[in-house]
Amino acid sequence: MDRCQAYHAVERQHGVAHLTDDPDVNPQDPRIHISLHDLNGGGVGVEWDVRACTPLKLITDDGSDCALIRSCRDEPLVAGSA
Numbered sequence: 001m002d003r004c005q006a007y008h009a010v011e012r013q014h015g016v017a018h019l020t021d022d023p024d025v026n027p028q029d030p031r032i033h034i035s036l037h038d039l040n041g042g043g044v045g046v047e048w049d050v051r052a053c054t055p056l057k058l059i060t061d062d063g064s065d066c067a068l069i070r071s072c073r074d075e076p077l078v079a080g081s082a
Contacts, residue, residue: 004053006030013048027053 001007002019006027011018031052037045 001050001053004030004050004055006032006053007050010048010050013046025053025055027055029054 003023003025004027005023005025008018008020008023010032029052030050033049033051035047035049037047039045
């Protein structure tokens with residue numbers, strides 16, 4: 001999750017330090033759960049939680065796909081996504 005760009009954005013919303021300075025996983029279909037709750041003394045609080053960060057599938061030059069960026073790091077890639 002620390003490499004997910006969506007998680008990085010949620011960290012920014014929370015105003016907390018980032019787990020990584022340069023997240024390299026751009027999610028294809030992120031799932032962010034947002035819940036609202038009443039604050040003591042009035043007002044509304046917002047809680048953001050990343051529930052899924054599915055990375056794009058990349059295609060290596062031998063035609064195989066890589067579901068996780070980590071497994072593709074040293075593979076030459078062709079343009080496009082699966």
